[in-house]
Amino acid sequence: MLLLGGVHGDEVEGYALIERYVASGKWGSLAGKATLWAIPRLNPDGCALGQRLNANGVDLNRNLPTQDWIPASLEARYPPGAAPGSEPETQALLGGLAQMRPQFILSAHSCQAHPCVNYNGPALELAQVMAACNGLPITADIIGYPTPGSLGTWAGQERRIPTLTLEILRGTPLDQVWQEQAEALQAVLEWAAQGDAF
Numbered sequence: 124m125l126l127l128g129g130v131h132g133d134e135v136e137g138y139a140l141i142e143r144y145v146a147s148g149k150w151g152s153l154a155g156k157a158t159l160w161a162i163p164r165l166n167p168d169g170c171a172l173g174q175r176l177n178a179n180g181v182d183l184n185r186n187l188p189t190q191d192w193i194p195a196s197l198e199a200r201y202p203p204g205a206a207p208g209s210e211p212e213t214q215a216l217l218g219g220l221a222q223m224r225p226q227f228i229l230s231a232h233s234c235q236a237h238p239c240v241n242y243n244g245p246a247l248e249l250a251q252v253m254a255a256c257n258g259l260p261i262t263a264d265i266i267g268y269p270t271p272g273s274l275g276t277w278a279g280q281e282r283r284i285p286t287l288t289l290e291i292l293r294g295t296p297l298d299q300v301w302q303e304q305a306e307a308l309q310a311v312l313e314w315a316a317q318g319d320a321f
């Protein structure tokens with residue numbers, strides 16, 4: 124299982140949650156049941172600068188080599204890079220995914236409105252476990268617009284790896300994020316770690 128955060132550097136609510144989860148040691152209950160990997164800040168330069176894009180000005184969640192990758196930016200704030208997989212962070216993630224071969228991916232983001240648990244691939248039950256704890260609505264596949272080059276498309280749709288994208292409301296105090304999300308995160312990992320979860 125893979126926990127991912129900081130894909131977008133201005134989404135501290137997401138990467139702070141993953142970092143706090145790692146520091147909490149709550150994952151100790153998974154010992155013997157699952158292997159858990161965490162990449163809290165996929166986009167370290169963006170996190171340091173507080174900006175969505177990486178240091179090259181590329182949206183890492185549009186840079187993965189999906190079948191529908193296109194060089195044009197669908198929206199100005201989502202520049203996909205010069206080529207699919209062009210960015211060092213994307214290459215690191217792809218190399219890691221090839222080694223880890225996760226059976227479940229959770230990526231923590233934040234958004235200006237409409238927080239949700241979004242799922243790609245066969246992850247509806249996982250979304251339901253999480254949503255039952257944090258009270259957020261479940262959204263399917265795409266967040267209302269095409270996302271070529273996104274992790275949800277690459278892993279969930281194209282490779283059928285159950286993938287959740289947790290969208291936390293931007294600006295939520297980080298202690299409140301922890302209070303609202305820690306139990307949900309623990310519950311979904313415990314559920315996914317069951318031998319028959321998939």
Ligand SMILES: [Zn+2]
Nearest residue numbers: 131134232233
């Ligand atoms: Zn994001």
